[in-house]
Amino acid sequence: MFAEVYQIVQRIPIGKVATYGQIVRILGTRDSRRVGHALHANKDRKVPCHRVVFADGSLAPGYAFGGAKIQRLKLESEGVKFKGNKVNLERCRWSR
DNA sequence: CTTATGACTATGA
DNA sequence: TTCATAGCCATAA
Numbered sequence: 262m263f264a265e266v267y268q269i270v271q272r273i274p275i276g277k278v279a280t281y282g283q284i285v286r287i288l289g290t291r292d293s294r295r296v297g298h299a300l301h302a303n304k305d306r307k308v309p310c311h312r313v314v315f316a317d318g319s320l321a322p323g324y325a326f327g328g329a330k331i332q333r334l335k336l337e338s339e340g341v342k343f344k345g346n347k348v349n350l351e352r353c354r355w356s357r
Numbered sequence: 358c359t360t361a362t363g364a365c366t367a368t369g370a
Numbered sequence: 371t372t373c374a375t376a377g378c379c380a381t382a383a
Contacts, residue, residue, distance in 0.1 A: 262380080281365055285378095292378040297364030302381085310364075321364040 263299035270300070270308045276340030277355040278348050282316045297321070311335045312355075318347035 265288050273279050281293040288296075293316075300310040305326035314320055320329040333343060342349040 282367095285365085290379075291366085292380085293365035294363060295365090295379050298380060299364090301364055313364075315364085316366060324364045 262295075263302060266296050266299035267303060267308045270310065270313055273309065273312045273355045277353050278312045278314050278318075278336060278341055278350070279355040280314055280316045280318075280350070283355065284313065312339075312341075314348050314350075318344065318350045320348075 266284060269284050269287055270279070281296045284296045285291065285293045296313070300308065300313060301324065303310070305311065311320075311326065311332040320332045322329050325332040333346075336348060336353075337343060341353045344350075
């Protein structure tokens with residue numbers, strides 16, 4: 262279940278981000294919520310959930326490990342470029 | 358066991 | 371472009 266999600270999330274290299282849809286696609290399902298639930302169940306203790314963003318590049322408002330703004334800062338620190346209040350998926354989208 | 362809610366995404370207005 | 375609704379699956383009650 263979530264193990265697959267954790268594995269994929271940990272597989273994301275520094276400076277890159279993956280969308281829920283991307284992970285879900287790898288899992289072989291269409292449900293994006295299960296990924297979000299997986300991260301929520303695990304929070305940010307073992308998996309860098311801050312690298313997981315919405316399909317449009319935005320973050321999870323109010324449910325991040327400490328705030329979407331914090332998440333944004335963390336991603337920036339890893340080298341992820343931001344497009345306004347969203348991540349520049351065109352540049353930092355994790356491809357396989 | 359059934360109902361309701363949720364770190365989502367795609368489609369329609 | 372932004373807001374609302376439907377669909378998919380798992381967890382909580």
